[in-house]
Every structure is written in structure tokens, then in C-alpha cells.
Amino acid sequence: MKPLSPTDQLFLWLEKRQQPMHVGGLQIFSFPEDAPDDYVSKLAEQLRNDTDVTAPFNQRLDSRLAQPVWVHDVHLDLEHHFRFEALPTPGRIRELLAFVSAEHSHLMDRERPLWEFHLIEGLSERQFAVYIKVHHSLVDGVSAMRMTQRMLSTDPSKRNMPPVWDLSVRAGQKVDRSEPSLWHSIGHLLGASGKQLGTVPTVARELLRTVTAARKDPAYNSIFHAPRSILNRKITGSRRFAAQSYCLKRIKAVCHAYHTTVNDVVTAMCASALRTYLMNLDALPDKPLIAMVPVSLRKYQKPDGSKSEGQQAEGNQVGVILANLHTDESDAGTRLRKIHQSMQEGKDRYAHMSPEEILNYTALTLAPAAFNLLTGMAPKWQTFNVVISNVPGPKEACYWNGAKLEGMYPVSIAMDRLALNMTLTSYNDQVEFGLIGCRRTLPSLQRMLDYLEDGLVELEQALVS
Amino acid sequence: MKPLSPTDQLFLWLEKRQQPMHVGGLQIFSFPEDAPDDYVSKLAEQLRNDTDVTAPFNQRLDSRLAQPVWVHDVHLDLEHHFRFEALPTPGRIRELLAFVSAEHSHLMDRERPLWEFHLIEGLSERQFAVYIKVHHSLVDGVSAMRMTQRMLSTDPSKRNMPPVWDLSVRAGQKVDRSEPSLWHSIGHLLGASGKQLGTVPTVARELLRTVTAARKDPAYNSIFHAPRSILNRKITGSRRFAAQSYCLKRIKAVCHAYHTTVNDVVTAMCASALRTYLMNLDALPDKPLIAMVPVSLRKYQKPDGSKSEGQQAEGNQVGVILANLHTDESDAGTRLRKIHQSMQEGKDRYAHMSPEEILNYTALTLAPAAFNLLTGMAPKWQTFNVVISNVPGPKEACYWNGAKLEGMYPVSIAMDRLALNMTLTSYNDQVEFGLIGCRRTLPSLQRMLDYLEDGLVELEQALVS
Numbered sequence: 001m002k003p004l005s006p007t008d009q010l011f012l013w014l015e016k017r018q019q020p021m022h023v024g025g026l027q028i029f030s031f032p033e034d035a036p037d038d039y040v041s042k043l044a045e046q047l048r049n050d051t052d053v054t055a056p057f058n059q060r061l062d063s064r065l066a067q068p069v070w071v072h073d074v075h076l077d078l079e080h081h082f083r084f085e086a087l088p089t090p091g092r093i094r095e096l097l098a099f100v101s102a103e104h105s106h107l108m109d110r111e112r113p114l115w116e117f118h119l120i121e122g123l124s125e126r127q128f129a130v131y132i133k134v135h136h137s138l139v140d141g142v143s144a145m146r147m148t149q150r151m152l153s154t155d156p157s158k159r160n161m162p163p164v165w166d167l168s169v170r171a172g173q174k175v176d177r178s179e180p181s182l183w184h185s186i187g188h189l190l191g192a193s194g195k196q197l198g199t200v201p202t203v204a205r206e207l208l209r210t211v212t213a214a215r216k217d218p219a220y221n222s223i224f225h226a227p228r229s230i231l232n233r234k235i236t237g238s239r240r241f242a243a244q245s246y247c248l249k250r251i252k253a254v255c256h257a258y259h260t261t262v263n264d265v266v267t268a269m270c271a272s273a274l275r276t277y278l279m280n281l282d283a284l285p286d287k288p289l290i291a292m293v294p295v296s297l298r299k300y301q302k303p304d305g306s307k308s309e310g311q312q313a314e315g316n317q318v319g320v321i322l323a324n325l326h327t328d329e330s331d332a333g334t335r336l337r338k339i340h341q342s343m344q345e346g347k348d349r350y351a352h353m354s355p356e357e358i359l360n361y362t363a364l365t366l367a368p369a370a371f372n373l374l375t376g377m378a379p380k381w382q383t384f385n386v387v388i389s390n391v392p393g394p395k396e397a398c399y400w401n402g403a404k405l406e407g408m409y410p411v412s413i414a415m416d417r418l419a420l421n422m423t424l425t426s427y428n429d430q431v432e433f434g435l436i437g438c439r440r441t442l443p444s445l446q447r448m449l450d451y452l453e454d455g456l457v458e459l460e461q462a463l464v465s
Numbered sequence: 466m467k468p469l470s471p472t473d474q475l476f477l478w479l480e481k482r483q484q485p486m487h488v489g490g491l492q493i494f495s496f497p498e499d500a501p502d503d504y505v506s507k508l509a510e511q512l513r514n515d516t517d518v519t520a521p522f523n524q525r526l527d528s529r530l531a532q533p534v535w536v537h538d539v540h541l542d543l544e545h546h547f548r549f550e551a552l553p554t555p556g557r558i559r560e561l562l563a564f565v566s567a568e569h570s571h572l573m574d575r576e577r578p579l580w581e582f583h584l585i586e587g588l589s590e591r592q593f594a595v596y597i598k599v600h601h602s603l604v605d606g607v608s609a610m611r612m613t614q615r616m617l618s619t620d621p622s623k624r625n626m627p628p629v630w631d632l633s634v635r636a637g638q639k640v641d642r643s644e645p646s647l648w649h650s651i652g653h654l655l656g657a658s659g660k661q662l663g664t665v666p667t668v669a670r671e672l673l674r675t676v677t678a679a680r681k682d683p684a685y686n687s688i689f690h691a692p693r694s695i696l697n698r699k700i701t702g703s704r705r706f707a708a709q710s711y712c713l714k715r716i717k718a719v720c721h722a723y724h725t726t727v728n729d730v731v732t733a734m735c736a737s738a739l740r741t742y743l744m745n746l747d748a749l750p751d752k753p754l755i756a757m758v759p760v761s762l763r764k765y766q767k768p769d770g771s772k773s774e775g776q777q778a779e780g781n782q783v784g785v786i787l788a789n790l791h792t793d794e795s796d797a798g799t800r801l802r803k804i805h806q807s808m809q810e811g812k813d814r815y816a817h818m819s820p821e822e823i824l825n826y827t828a829l830t831l832a833p834a835a836f837n838l839l840t841g842m843a844p845k846w847q848t849f850n851v852v853i854s855n856v857p858g859p860k861e862a863c864y865w866n867g868a869k870l871e872g873m874y875p876v877s878i879a880m881d882r883l884a885l886n887m888t889l890t891s892y893n894d895q896v897e898f899g900l901i902g903c904r905r906t907l908p909s910l911q912r913m914l915d916y917l918e919d920g921l922v923e924l925e926q927a928l929v930s
Contacts, residue, residue, distance in 0.1 A: 017572060017574075017575065018574075018576065038554065040553075040554075041553065041554040041555065044553065075905060077904065077905070079563075080703055080904065083563075083567065084553045084560075085551075085553055085564075086550075086551040086552055086553040086554070086587055087551055088505075088506065088509065088549045088550055088551040088586055088587075089503065089505075089506040089551070089586065090506065095549075098544075098548075099550075102548065105574070106571040106572075107482060107571075107572060109482075109483075109570070109701060109702040109703050110482065110702070111483065111701040111702060111703075111905070112701070112703065121553055121554065122551055122553075122587075236574060236576040236577070237574040237575070237576060238545055238574045238576075238577065439542065439545065440540060440542070440576065440577075
């Protein structure tokens with residue numbers, strides 16, 4: 001029996017019918033070369049028999065003295081968690097994304113361990129997919145990505161590799177609970193009292209007090225300047241997931257030419273996609289959109305020049321940058337330069353902060369959004385419009401029992417007033433984008449995939465001309 | 466804009482994460498003889514383009530003055546409602562039932578019209594399936610079955626037959642809202658005040674008042690005698706669906722030999738299956754289980770001898786019989802005779818009642834269960850253990866655009882304290898059982914399909930010996 005941290009309780013509190021709080025990951029594999037045509041169904045049979053379920057996958061929610069706790073699930077029913085499914089013909093990526101969109105819209109059964117593993121056959125060209133869904137109260141996004149990586153190997157000849165629910169936890173390491181999390185900083189903001197707060201109204205009151213105090217402080221005033229936009233409406237319960245890989249080499253070429261980081265370029269691609277998407281809906285605000293960008297700060301504190309890539313660093317100090325996306329700027333090259341400057345300013349702000357100050361600043365940046373989410377009240381302060389998150393991924397080609405991982409895409413959370421989440425990860429020679437959004441608030445979200453590509457092409461063309 | 470009836474509001478009130486309140490139907494079709502191998506994907510393409518959505522499929526929930534109303538959904542997104550999906554290999558009925566089990570566990574998105582139409586390919590032997598899911602507040606079970614029938618034809622050569630969401634409503638006929646419903650009788654019990662009750666506590670208080678008064682009345686006392694059993698525990702959010710066809714000819718042979726109705730025989734099959742299932746779990750109560758069996762009363766009021774089959778009659782007067790299933794009786798033949806007698810007594814009770822009295826009696830029978838459901842309180846009065854419902858189905862072979870309907874299975878609702886629902890329907894020369902239950906409360910529910918068959922064999926063998 002283990003009590004949930006205040007942060008993990010947040011994800012239970014925030015969850016409602018229209019706002020499920022699980023995260024996911026989609027992986028596409030190709031068959032091993034010598035695999036028979038019924039490879040996936042044989043794999044399914046093998047996985048179905050892998051009934052050794054390790055922590056945290058064997059933990060379910062319970063409550064003790066009105067507090068949520070994790071307990072060992074003695075009735076674990078693997079058939080509920082491991083699902084073997086198929087795509088309809090013609091089995092294109094389009095059908096796969098429709099499948100993930102529908103599955104990611106469904107709430108999870110809170111009376112069971114909060115994870116699902118979907119093995120998906122029916123993709124064309126001898127490929128198959130895995131969609132893993134885990135509740136954010138059980139595992140955060142970065143940890144989920146790490147766990148997935150632990151399931152994989154860079155050795156294509158390796159076999160007998162267990163699925164993610166049967167990975168032994170390395171001794172002395174709380175692999176899946178000790179990761180840095182932005183939401184943990186809210187817990188920090190609430191201070192030592194956080195553990196005793198216990199109820200939503202108390203937490204909300206604390207947040208409001210802190211935010212109101214901060215508005216009077218000129219040093220924090222800069223974090224309350226985002227425009228209103230359709231991205232910041234209330235959401236419905238159905239999702240659209242869109243995902244695509246982009247060539248890292250092309251992105252790096254742009255980043256070298258402009259003397260920016262890879263992260264600046266992908267942020268500029270997002271800015272361009274958002275600009276085009278909102279312009280087509282006649283909904284682009286006059287003022288530039290602001291993105292909340294989580295950054296890892298360890299490497300930043302020991303800067304190594306212009307190629308420092310905060311987000312791709314490993315570390316346990318996380319901050320957020322409120323990046324001005326300059327969506328009011330029509331020239332792509334100028335926009336990238338301005339975004340680079342905006343990101344740099346954000347990082348500079350952290351440069352002389354103590355770890356304690358970084359935690360405070362980060363928590364405060366998130367506090368208004370957390371307050372609105374918890375109370376359901378319309379935001380008085382729009383601090384940011386969209387979340388753009390870059391999760392570190394494997395740098396080399398990976399394999400699972402000889403099946404090559406062709407692409408891996410994060411599936412994150414859309415929330416009230418934050419109808420779109422753009423999460424990306426790097427894998428081998430690719431940058432993998434996963435966009436999740438409310439299907440009604442953001443119609444035809446999948447068009448953004450083309451606009452991201454257009455954003456990259458724009459930057460390449462600006463170089464040529 | 467149309468306000469919801471008090472009855473339809475009940476289904477919204479009763480719905481929670483662990484207790485979705487939608488009903489469904491599963492249909493299995495075989496390909497038309499001349500159909501190409503990609504028949505189902507072509508059909509999907511055609512259905513996807515059928516964007517004329519008629520009432521009630523174009524209605525979504527909204528609220529006016531804190532009362533729920535149906536409004537026209539101007540943003541209808543057919544892609545959300547029509548889903549083309551596939552079964553994993555080997556595409557047996559087992560995979561189909563697993564698919565329906567998972568889908569039926571998911572809550573529907575209340576911000577959209579409350580229906581889904583799943584076209585499912587990947588069944589072996591040139592078959593495909595359709596699983597339709599509709600919220601009970603939008604359509605009741607009998608109406609859903611009627612709508613499905615209206616989609617079909619007995620003419621195998623007929624083509625250009627639209628899907629269920631594009632059936633024109635016949636002029637002057639409220640096809641989908643005017644059906645008899647058991648829950649309507651609760652509305653009746655609440656009297657004219659029902660429309661104004663408006664909140665769960667008020668309704669619960671009214672129900673409690675009525676039930677308490679009834680217990681003092683010896684005439685009603687007989688309805689409070691069911692034993693406690695595992696069927697009457699709280700449920701979790703995941704479901705198991707099990708379905709199978711049984712030969713009507715065999716059932717009729719038994720019913721003629723014993724001079725009972727078809728309905729008595731299928732009820733005896735259910736009794737036998739429940740007895741075996743609970744015995745194997747060492748959970749069979751000493752006292753016999755009581756089933757709540759809805760019956761249509763129009764034909765009963767004009768009895769035509771021993772072959773009167775109340776439930777298969779058409780009519781708008783519905784009553785419920787609390788049938789003693791005699792699960793304490795080990796001899797199958799004796800059990801059937803006793804069940805016949807129990808059913809007959811139930812019907813006799815109604816014989817001299819006025820329509821008003823029938824409504825009252827029916828509502829009262831359901832009131833304790835409704836009270837427990839609304840308040841979440843443990844039942845003080847267990848009036849019945851299980852619901853066995855027989856919905857009239859087509860008597861001849863049916864076709865949809867030339868594809869022959871091979872089987873159709875109702876998918877009903879499991880509720881707290883009513884963890885199992887056994888709904889059956891007749892089709893052509895078959896009796897079609899659909900069992901839906903809580904996956905955790907009732908482990909390996911699918912075994913009941915064999916026990917139903919065993920129950921029939923038992924009766925056949927009792928005849929021979």
C-alpha cells in the first residue's frame with residue numbers, strides 16, 4: 001500500500017468525462033526479415049501468456065481513510081490490459097490514427113491497474129503497431145517514454161524480450177516514480193502542506209492566493225500576457241490524434257544555417273503550423289501566441305555554446321519557458337530568429353536562479369492554468385495558449401524481438417482551455433510529432449501535419465533565396 | 466428543442482463511470498454471393514458518404530434552465546459515429562465478442578448524439594458484423610431492435626438500403642420514442658409530479674416513501690423475497706459480452722412435450738445456466754433465484770390457450786413478472802414445470818388488474834432496485850437477482866443490401882446490484898442470447914453459453930428417459 005503523492009492526486013481530481021488524464025505512446029514496428037505472415041498473431045499469443053506483471057503495472061487505486069492509495073491488484077485480469085486488435089482495410093496510417101484517436105478518448109477503468117497495451121495488426125507493408133495507454137497518476141510522460149525504451153534494444157538479433165508490463169524493476173531504483181514532472185512543481189508550490197491539503201477547494205484556494213500575490217510583483221508580471229484564442233476553449237470528450245515523422249537531417253541543416261538549436265527549429269515549425277491552421281479558420285489572434293515549453297535545466301546550467309539543447313538533456317531540474325511564437329510575423333526566417341531570441345530569454349531568466357527559485361517560478365507559471373482546471377472557471381489570466389513538449393528519445397535504431405521500431409509518437413493530454421498538445425520526441429534520424437486535440441474545438445487537426453512540413457519547407461526556402 | 470422525459474433523465478442520472486447506460490445490438494451478416502473480397506471496405510466507403518442523419522440520430526444533449534433537452538447537433542461529425550473497424554486474426558466469434566466487450570465498456574461522449582455504428586470486418590468465412598451502440602436515454606431496447614429491423618428487408622435482391630441513421634421517420638409516427646418501457650413505469654409511479662421532480666434526491670425520496678408503504682400492504686409483500694447472491698454486488702466498469710444462437714426447433718420440441726411456452730423453456734435454460742455457473746463458483750444461494758422478466762400484456766389479456774407467449778406479443782402494455790427460477794431444484798424437468806407455474810402465476814396476477822393497476826404494480830416491483838441504484842445504498846429489499854428479457858425479433862430471414870443476417874444479439878446493461886443481464890431475441894429459426902455482465906463480479910461469464918446449451922440438452926434428455 002502506497003499513498004499517492006499530491007501531484008498524482010491532481011491527475012485524479014482533474015479527470016472528468018470530457019478530460020481523461022492518461023498519456024500514451026504509439027510505436028510502429030516492421031516485421032523481422034524472416035517473420036511469417038502470421039507473425040503478429042503469434043506475438044499476441046506469446047504476450048497473452050506473459051502473466052508476470054511487475055510494478056507499477058500490478059497496482060490499482062484504492063482508498064484508505066479517504067486518501068487514495070496504490071494497492072497490489074490480486075485479481076489482475078491480463079485480458080483487460082493486453083488487447084490484440086486490428087486495423088480495417090486498407091490499413092494505412094490514416095486508419096491507425098483513427099484507431100488511436102478513438103481509444104485515447106476513452107476513460108480508463110479506475111478499479112483496475114491504469115494501463116492498457118494494444119497490439120495492432122493489419123498495417124500494410126509488413127508492419128504492426130503498439131499503442132500503450134497509462135494514466136498520468138501512475139506514470140508521467142517522460143517515465144512512460146523511458147519504460148518504452150527499456151523494452152527495446154539496439155541489437156536486432158536479441159530475442160525473448162518481455163513486454164513493458166514484465167520488465168523487472170532495477171534494484172534500488174524507483175524507475176517510474178522518480179522522474180521530474182512539471183506537475184510536481186505545483187506540489188512544491190503548495191509547500192510541505194501539500195501532502196495534507198487533501199481536497200480540490202483547498203488546493204485551488206492556495207493557488208489563487210499565490211497567483212494574486214504574484215501579479216503584484218513586477219518581476220513575475222511578464223508571465224500573464226497570452227492572447228485569447230480558440231485553443232483556449234473548453235473541450236469535449238473526443239480526441240483527434242495526428243502524428244508524423246520529420247527528417248532530423250533537414251531540421252539540423254536549418255538550425256545550423258540560422259545558428260539556432262534543433263528545439264528552436266521544431267518550435268518554429270509548430271509556430272508556423274499554428275499560424276496557418278488558425279488563419280484558415282480565421283481565428284489567428286493579433287497578438288502572438290505563447291507556448292509553454294518544458295525544458296530540462298541541468299545542461300543549461302553548464303552551457304556549451306549555441307548548440308545547447310536544453311530539452312534533450314537528461315536531468316532532474318525542469319523549468320518551463322513561455323516562448324513567444326511570433327505568430328503575427330509573416331516571414332518564416334524572421335519568425336525563427338525571434339523565437340530563438342524568445343527561448344534564449346526564457347533560459348537566461350533561469351541562469352542565475354537557485355534550484356529553489358526555478359521551482360517557484362515554474363510552479364507560478366503553471367499555477368493559473370492549474371487553478372482554472374481545478375475550478376472550471378474561465379481564465380482571468382491566460383499565461384499560455386499551447387503546450388509544446390519535447391521528450392528525449394533513443395538516438396539509435398531500436399528493435400523489439402527483432403522487429404525494427406520505425407517510428408514512435410507521444411500521445412499526450414488535451415485539457416479545458418488547452419485544447420491542443422504538441423509533443424515531440426527524437427528517434428534515430430527522425431523527429432516524431434504527436435498532436436492530440438479536442439476533435440470539436442479544433443476541426444481537422446490532422447491538417448497541422450502538412451502545415452508542420454510546410455513550416456520546415458518555408459525555412460529551407462528562405463535559406464535558398 | 467425537446468425536454469427529456471423524467472424516465473430518460475433517469476438514464477443520465479444512473480450513469481456513472483462504472484455503470485454506462487447504453488444498449489447495443491450485434492448483428493452478423495454473410496457477404497452477398499457475388500460480393501468481392503473487399504466487400505466490407507467498399508460498404509464502409511459507401512456508409513461514410515451517407516451523411517444524411519435523421520432524428521433521433523442528429524440530436525444531442527443540452528440543457529435549458531438546468532433541465533436536459535435534446536437539440537439538433539449542427540456540428541455533427543459522422544466520423545465520430547460511424548466507425549469502420551476490424552477483428553484481429555483468426556477472426557473468430559471469440560475475437561468479435563472480445564471487441565464488443567471492450568466497446569460496450571466505454572462511456573459515450575455526451576456532447577454528441579449518443580450513438581455509434583461499428584462496421585466490423587475480419588470475421589472468417591466471408592462474414593462481417595455490425596455493432597450498434599445507443600444511449601438508453603435516446604432509445605430504449607425494444608425501439609432499438611425495431612429500428613434495426615427497419616434497416617433490414619426480407620428481400621435478398623433489394624439494394625440501396627440506407628443505414629439506421631438515415632432511415633426516414635414515418636410521417637405522424639414517433640417511431641423511436643413511443644415504445645413501452647419498463648422505466649417509464651417508474652415515471653408513472655412518480656405521478657404527474659414526475660416532470661417537476663428534477664433531482665435525484667427528490668426522486669429517491671419519492672421511491673422510498675412508496676416502497677415503505679408497500680411493505681405494509683400484504684398484497685404487495687410477495688415481491689420482496691429474493692435471496693442475496695454474487696449477482697447482486699456492486700459492479701466495476703469493464704464488461705464481458707457473451708452471445709450465441711440456439712435452435713428454435715429444439716426449444717419448441719421441448720415446449721410442446723412439456724406443454725409450456727417457448728418463453729418458459731428459455732427461462733428454464735437461463736435458470737439451469739445460472740445454477741451451474743453459481744454452483745461452480747460455490748455461490749449458489751439456498752433459496753431459489755428470482756428473475757425479473759418483462760412481459761407484454763396485450764395478448765395476455767386476450768388469452769389464446771397454452772401457447773400464449775406474452776413476451777413475443779406486440780403491444781404497449783408492459784408488466785414485469787418476478788419469476789421464481791427454482792435454482793434449488795436439481796431435476797431439469799421438474800424445474801421447467803415449476804418455472805412454468807411461477808410464470809403463469811405472475812401472469813395471472815395481472816389478469817384482473819386494470820391498466821392503471823398494472824402500471825402501479827410494475828413500477829413498485831422496480832422501485833426498490835431504482836432506489837438502490839439512485840442512492841448507491843445497499844439493498845434492504847432484494848426483489849430480484851437477475852433480469853431476463855425477451856425482445857421480439859424478425860420471424861423470417863432478413864437481408865441488408867443482399868447480405869444475409871445470420872444472427873442478431875442484444876447487448877444490454879449491467880448495473881450495480883444487477884451484475885448480469887440476459888437478453889434474448891428470436892430471429893428466423895433461432896433464439897439469440899446476449900449476456901452482458903461485470904467482468905470482475907462474474908468471472909468467465911462466457912461459460913454460461915455452454916451451460917445454456919447444457920440446460921437445453923438436460924430437458925431433451927429428460928424427455929427421452
